[in-house]
Amino acid sequence: QEAIRIGAVLPLTGPSATIGEDMRRGLQLGVERVNANGGVMGKQLALIVEDSANNPTTALTAARKLATVDKVPVVLGEFSSSITLPVAQYLVKEGVVHMNIGSSSTKVRDLGDSAFNLIGLEDAGNRFAAQDVYAMGLRNVAVITPNNAYGQGVSHGFKEEFEKLGGKVAGQILYTGGQSSYRRELQQLARAKPDAYLYSSYGHEAAIINREAKELGLRSQPWYAYIMSMSVSDTPADIAEGQVGMELGASKGELGQAYAQAYNTAFKEGFASVFNGYAYDGVVLIGAAMNQAAGSSAADVQKGLKAVSEQGFTGVTGPIHFDAKGQRTDPPYDKLKLENGKLIPR
Amino acid sequence: MFDFIISVVTIGGIYAIMTLGLNIQAGYSGLLNFGHIAFAGVGAYAVGITHLQGWPIALGLPIGVAAGVLLGWFVARLGKRLAADYWAIATLAVAEILRMIAVNEDWLTGGANGITMIPGLFETLARPWNAVAFMALIVGVVLLVAFFSARLGNGRFGRALRLMREQPALATCLGYNLQSLRTRAVMSSAAVTALAGGLYAHYFNYAGTEFMLAAETFVLWTMLMIGGIGRTAGVLLGVVLVQAVYAAVPFVKDMLNFSSDMAGALRMGMIGLILLVCLMWRREGLLPEKLREPA
Amino acid sequence: MLQFFIDTLMRTSDLALVALGLSMLYGLVKFPNIAHVQYAMVGAFLAYWLYGLGLPLALALVVGAGLTGLITLLVQLLVFDRLLQSGPSIAMIGSLAVSMLLVAIVLGVAGSFPHMFVLPNMEPVLIGDARLSRAQLWMVLTTAVLLVVFLVLLFYTQAGRAMRALASNRALADASGLNASRITNVVTLLSGALAGLGGGMLAISGGAHVNLGHDMLLPVFAAAILGGLGNPIGAVAGAFLIALAETTVTNINFGPMLGESLVFLPASYIGAAAFLILLLALLFKPYGLFDKEVRRV
Amino acid sequence: MSTNAILEVKNLAKAFAANKVLHHVNFEVKQGEIVGLLGPNGSGKSTLLNIISGFVGPDAGEIRLVGRSIAGMPTYRLVQEGMARTFQLPIMPQKMSVLEVAMAAATDAHGVFSTLFRTARDRAAERRALERARHLLDELLLTRVAHLPASAISGGQKKLLGIVCALMAEPRLLMLDEPTAGVHPNVRNDIVQALHRLNASGVTLVIVEHDMHFIRDACSRCIVLDQGEIVASCRPDELASNARVVQAYLGASVEVAKA
Amino acid sequence: MVQVDQVVAGYTRDVDILNGISLHAASQEIVTLLGPNGCGKSTLLKTIAGYLRPRKGRVQLAGKDVSALAVHQKIRHCSLGFVPQTENIFTALTVRENLLIGGYYQSSAQRQQRIEQLCALYPVLRRKIDAPAASLSGGERQILALGRALMPRPEILLLDEPSAGLSPKVLHEVFDAIVRVREQEGVTILMVEQNAMEAMRISDRAYILSLGTVALTGSTQELVTDPKVRELYMGGRV
Ligand SMILES: Nc1ncnc2c1ncn2[C@@H]1O[C@H](COP(=O)(O)OP(=O)(O)OP(=O)(O)O)[C@@H](O)[C@H]1O
Ligand SMILES: Nc1ncnc2c1ncn2[C@@H]1O[C@H](COP(=O)(O)OP(=O)(O)OP(=O)(O)O)[C@@H](O)[C@H]1O
Numbered sequence A: 001q002e003a004i005r006i007g008a009v010l011p012l013t014g015p016s017a018t019i020g021e022d023m024r025r026g027l028q029l030g031v032e033r034v035n036a037n038g039g040v041m042g043k044q045l046a047l048i049v050e051d052s053a054n055n056p057t058t059a060l061t062a063a064r065k066l067a068t069v070d071k072v073p074v075v076l077g078e079f080s081s082s083i084t085l086p087v088a089q090y091l092v093k094e095g096v097v098h099m100n101i102g103s104s105s106t107k108v109r110d111l112g113d114s115a116f117n118l119i120g121l122e123d124a125g126n127r128f129a130a131q132d133v134y135a136m137g138l139r140n141v142a143v144i145t146p147n148n149a150y151g152q153g154v155s156h157g158f159k160e161e162f163e164k165l166g167g168k169v170a171g172q173i174l175y176t177g178g179q180s181s182y183r184r185e186l187q188q189l190a191r192a193k194p195d196a197y198l199y200s201s202y203g204h205e206a207a208i209i210n211r212e213a214k215e216l217g218l219r220s221q222p223w224y225a226y227i228m229s230m231s232v233s234d235t236p237a238d239i240a241e242g243q244v245g246m247e248l249g250a251s252k253g254e255l256g257q258a259y260a261q262a263y264n265t266a267f268k269e270g271f272a273s274v275f276n277g278y279a280y281d282g283v284v285l286i287g288a289a290m291n292q293a294a295g296s297s298a299a300d301v302q303k304g305l306k307a308v309s310e311q312g313f314t315g316v317t318g319p320i321h322f323d324a325k326g327q328r329t330d331p332p333y334d335k336l337k338l339e340n341g342k343l344i345p346r
Numbered sequence B: 001m002f003d004f005i006i007s008v009v010t011i012g013g014i015y016a017i018m019t020l021g022l023n024i025q026a027g028y029s030g031l032l033n034f035g036h037i038a039f040a041g042v043g044a045y046a047v048g049i050t051h052l053q054g055w056p057i058a059l060g061l062p063i064g065v066a067a068g069v070l071l072g073w074f075v076a077r078l079g080k081r082l083a084a085d086y087w088a089i090a091t092l093a094v095a096e097i098l099r100m101i102a103v104n105e106d107w108l109t110g111g112a113n114g115i116t117m118i119p120g121l122f123e124t125l126a127r128p129w130n131a132v133a134f135m136a137l138i139v140g141v142v143l144l145v146a147f148f149s150a151r152l153g154n155g156r157f158g159r160a161l162r163l164m165r166e167q168p169a170l171a172t173c174l175g176y177n178l179q180s181l182r183t184r185a186v187m188s189s190a191a192v193t194a195l196a197g198g199l200y201a202h203y204f205n206y207a208g209t210e211f212m213l214a215a216e217t218f219v220l221w222t223m224l225m226i227g228g229i230g231r232t233a234g235v236l237l238g239v240v241l242v243q244a245v246y247a248a249v250p251f252v253k254d255m256l257n258f259s260s261d262m263a264g265a266l267r268m269g270m271i272g273l274i275l276l277v278c279l280m281w282r283r284e285g286l287l288p289e290k291l292r293e294p295a
Numbered sequence C: 001m002l003q004f005f006i007d008t009l010m011r012t013s014d015l016a017l018v019a020l021g022l023s024m025l026y027g028l029v030k031f032p033n034i035a036h037v038q039y040a041m042v043g044a045f046l047a048y049w050l051y052g053l054g055l056p057l058a059l060a061l062v063v064g065a066g067l068t069g070l071i072t073l074l075v076q077l078l079v080f081d082r083l084l085q086s087g088p089s090i091a092m093i094g095s096l097a098v099s100m101l102l103v104a105i106v107l108g109v110a111g112s113f114p115h116m117f118v119l120p121n122m123e124p125v126l127i128g129d130a131r132l133s134r135a136q137l138w139m140v141l142t143t144a145v146l147l148v149v150f151l152v153l154l155f156y157t158q159a160g161r162a163m164r165a166l167a168s169n170r171a172l173a174d175a176s177g178l179n180a181s182r183i184t185n186v187v188t189l190l191s192g193a194l195a196g197l198g199g200g201m202l203a204i205s206g207g208a209h210v211n212l213g214h215d216m217l218l219p220v221f222a223a224a225i226l227g228g229l230g231n232p233i234g235a236v237a238g239a240f241l242i243a244l245a246e247t248t249v250t251n252i253n254f255g256p257m258l259g260e261s262l263v264f265l266p267a268s269y270i271g272a273a274a275f276l277i278l279l280l281a282l283l284f285k286p287y288g289l290f291d292k293e294v295r296r297v
Numbered sequence D: 001m002s003t004n005a006i007l008e009v010k011n012l013a014k015a016f017a018a019n020k021v022l023h024h025v026n027f028e029v030k031q032g033e034i035v036g037l038l039g040p041n042g043s044g045k046s047t048l049l050n051i052i053s054g055f056v057g058p059d060a061g062e063i064r065l066v067g068r069s070i071a072g073m074p075t076y077r078l079v080q081e082g083m084a085r086t087f088q089l090p091i092m093p094q095k096m097s098v099l100e101v102a103m104a105a106a107t108d109a110h111g112v113f114s115t116l117f118r119t120a121r122d123r124a125a126e127r128r129a130l131e132r133a134r135h136l137l138d139e140l141l142l143t144r145v146a147h148l149p150a151s152a153i154s155g156g157q158k159k160l161l162g163i164v165c166a167l168m169a170e171p172r173l174l175m176l177d178e179p180t181a182g183v184h185p186n187v188r189n190d191i192v193q194a195l196h197r198l199n200a201s202g203v204t205l206v207i208v209e210h211d212m213h214f215i216r217d218a219c220s221r222c223i224v225l226d227q228g229e230i231v232a233s234c235r236p237d238e239l240a241s242n243a244r245v246v247q248a249y250l251g252a253s254v255e256v257a258k259a
Numbered sequence E: 001m002v003q004v005d006q007v008v009a010g011y012t013r014d015v016d017i018l019n020g021i022s023l024h025a026a027s028q029e030i031v032t033l034l035g036p037n038g039c040g041k042s043t044l045l046k047t048i049a050g051y052l053r054p055r056k057g058r059v060q061l062a063g064k065d066v067s068a069l070a071v072h073q074k075i076r077h078c079s080l081g082f083v084p085q086t087e088n089i090f091t092a093l094t095v096r097e098n099l100l101i102g103g104y105y106q107s108s109a110q111r112q113q114r115i116e117q118l119c120a121l122y123p124v125l126r127r128k129i130d131a132p133a134a135s136l137s138g139g140e141r142q143i144l145a146l147g148r149a150l151m152p153r154p155e156i157l158l159l160d161e162p163s164a165g166l167s168p169k170v171l172h173e174v175f176d177a178i179v180r181v182r183e184q185e186g187v188t189i190l191m192v193e194q195n196a197m198e199a200m201r202i203s204d205r206a207y208i209l210s211l212g213t214v215a216l217t218g219s220t221q222e223l224v225t226d227p228k229v230r231e232l233y234m235g236g237r238v
């Protein structure tokens, strides 16, 4: 009995490999879940993951393979907007369904009919963070983010939203990833004498930033982590202790707890980011959509997704509903803080 | 499968054009350009910016080639007094600086997001035929470039370049203007490579900064060295092989049923291994440069 | 100002050991070994692993460096010796392949998640008004001591002289009775160990992760080139200049000049600054800043 | 100044750091002469050649080629003006055959477009170069090795190949740096013959040499350089009677010069 | 001291440059090799020194078969000195360092003393002692190369065209110094020369090679006085 195949393109090597691997785990758990529940129309669901190597050419070749050789009806992924966008563009042109589980560029919205999006895009995230920071009474904030599509989006967007509220962004730094130290960037920010810092960063880079911020004595001001689980994943707990932050809505509720449990048993460690939850939801949703439409073609998936969303679907990241453009309405965000070495809601 | 093969051939063809371009510098003239991808990047961004600015898209390629040639002129000037290794790093530096400009100046280049929705060529044709037409175009360009680059290498210009490559002092003393030779070699190579970059942008409907990473230049170098530097047939063979490996890796992974958490490691490892085996087995490349017999 | 200086020194020490080894080995084998930065990555993982086994941190670093040296030597004997017979560019591409293999192996064995050293929380040291961590202080000092040792070794001992002779003319070194391959092996071992140590020390603050090598490729090469390839001391000076340029870009306030309070060059151009310095330096000193070689026709 | 001087050197000076290699060097070479440039090791002969051929810049002084000042002119321009030279220590390319190196010495018509489209000009230049290269290689006994990589021929043969290259350019003024060091004595005679034939066809020659036999057979006049200055300018057979030349240069070999 | 028996050797697998060549040099003899360009003289020296392995035949030094030893082993253990024809100095080092490397296995006192001796023998070296070797003129290089090889007081010296590029006076001096070294230190010398006239003046015997074999051999006296030899092999002079 043939399995029904779906595809994913993820950064399994290169600078975003950590998150790529985290997403892959989510997908894997999702497939296991669907199959444990009886699969898709009585068949097993199978997942083909291709490496993008953080390179658009490789990613597009991988997407092409998935679309034209494996003939999968739906492809999930990438993480970097600069790769997700061309890949999704191609997939939509081929009529394959694309499911965004990692990129937050607002351009995701205009990809076309067969493009769906599960996560909150940067404009929503920025608005959420700006309101949260403002509500905490902070008015003069310095921002440090990586110099890529994501970081640029956060930095510019946050400033815009924050200033709309009447706050002031004292300094912005787009740091170049992969350096051995960010002391100099941090010190430049400190010269602006902000009353709080907002940062967003990937695992080990954030670890350096957090450690050095502490060494430089900058932690006497509040630190706000944007996409907190990603930002503190590799930082020793005693260093990040006391930070606050926001998060793309993470796994929550009973469903979420069960999922976190499953993740823990499968991989012997906690989440490395929130993205695995979206990846998991993506797969489960697709399984449901196929069952709903009773077919596994791209058109079926597209139809099924709409239908499932109409009926109301709850994933580990909360209730999922798509608007007419295939975008998740009211994508969830959480407010978190790090206390006693644990990320807890605040 | 058919579609996939067409796309592999097309991408391979684009890389072949760039590698043939690199061969004019590295193979014929012994100029170690580690920033070669910058020429392609300029070509791609020229097409992208033409699109962004709303200029007639047909202007993209010519603008790209012109900009590439200009960059080539500049880079060659830079090499006036630099020895080979040092020039190599200088070119790398130029490429990195250009990439950083592309990342940071989003008013011009779309920033780190890159430029999307660049129109393709032959989009009016029906579904498989537009891809076929594009492939035919690329294959045609590859053949043309290969033919001309072989001519260039075997002819009097190529001979001058090769003498410069091996014994610059002797070449000077025989009356060659090394600076002019170098400039012309780099500019020809830049023109070809920028063209390939422009075609890339049209093909992928996209121009972005990841494409300009130093790693891409190393891919070109790999193709060049595996096949046989300095020899057109060798270069083409190298491109075919490397492209075949790149295209095959996902299938091998599926075939051997590797779990997907090893997919990334496997991809890198396999390419590295194949490259290494090739180099160890045929050290001069598969088709090494021969002594040329003047006809 | 003191902080500025310390920041510069710290970035220097991040790059210096790896660049030193790279440049030293280049002198003998005459090809830029791209895999060299990956040895640093391997060193970082070995140190992490040994530390995890319960070795004291310093010992873990040293043993890790030694093991890295051995691996480097092994690769040199198995791969590069053979590739070098057909010229430096082949060897360079070969080093790219080795680099990919090393990354793939580490990725396969250790995965892509960074491995952070679990260290007791150390209070920063205050030097004047400048702050740095104890680990970093040790790192800077270790680097400095090693540099002095190598300086003496290279320029004031018969062994260092033999090394330079070998670099200059291998066949003639043979004709002077030097055992070229043994000297090369020793140097390879040393340069690998230096890279391993450099990587291990980096990992203390940033963790051991697969991209550690790749991330330092460009700055390390820029440093080695800036100082003149094959000139190990130059490489260190090159690292210092790169660090200086980067620190300047991020930390010089142009505000007072422009009549505003705070105006900085955009930090996103920090890498570009290093490369710009490199370009300028090469334009005026085409063979690196510390080139003393006489070239005549 | 005589009107038929092809090369005039006036007050030339050059120092490497503290080492004053040349100072106040004055001499001229007339059209059609074969001048030997002699001097002890390290007296600056090669440096002088390097300066005249544009590889090294002088510190002071003037150089005129056929009456035109050429100070600061790059080497390739000088070659266009009809000057050619060889190197004392020839190093030859690996991936080019001897014949190809010889052909590369013909520098006309090497443009990108001319090569790309194989114009008539390109083809004609190629034919001419091939004929001439074959002829010259034959003349200097290199035909047997014409198809070997140029780096794989013996030391002496490289020297000869260097001369072939210089001749390919059909120069007006040819400067040879120790053309016969390491060349077999029999071939030396062939070289002398070839140089005389060349001279008869109007080429002026400047030859740096230490072989007194060769000097005597080949040169019409000798200039002797010592401690950065010209210390003698005379016919070869007069050298042995010049005390300064004997003391600085010939030493116990004075007999040879006399013979 | 040096004994070469039926040696066949070459650079590439398919071409033999030496075709079964045999020759010898007795202790403290000066033997000169003559022959046209490209006949294999340098190749022979390189084979004796160990850069090339004989494909057939063997090489003996001081009675020991050393065909299989590597260059550095021969230099060190067989008391051999070798001056190649080209690239015979370390251009990246100074003159003094070149000499120091020559005496790599000596004690530092021995090295100092030997450098003093050599500087006395060749005054150019003293004048240029701290100059970078790359700056030396052709003739100066030749002398430095010789000095480097003489540093460890070798018993057997292989010289490839030691006189190339030397001015007549220095050439005389160098050759005299070679003779003196032989007399004072008892060195056996095998040298390749194109300057047949000068070489014959100081050597005891000579071999004339042709296409990788010995075409003619004899004492210097015999060869120099034979008009046919002079015509064919020495440019009709001497
Ligand atoms: N680039 C340089 N840097 C420093 N010194 C130099 C340089 N070139 C030449 N010299 C010095 O200048 C002097 C003259 O050198 P040159 O090569 O002109 O001598 P030469 O007359 O050709 O000698 P030979 O007959 O031995 O070849 C030498 O002492 C040499 O050391
Ligand atoms: N590195 C090499 N690789 C291949 N062939 C070589 C190499 N060196 C020399 N040969 C070949 O070996 C032959 C003999 O060369 P060798 O150098 O022994 O000549 P030689 O007798 O020393 O001549 P000369 O007097 O000109 O120095 C040459 O004809 C050349 O073709």
Ligand SMILES: [Mg+2]
Binding pocket: D045, D046, D047, D088, D177, E137, E138, E139
């Ligand atoms: Mg000279």
Ligand SMILES: [Mg+2]
Binding pocket: D154, D155, D156, E041, E042, E043, E085, E160
């Ligand atoms: Mg020889």
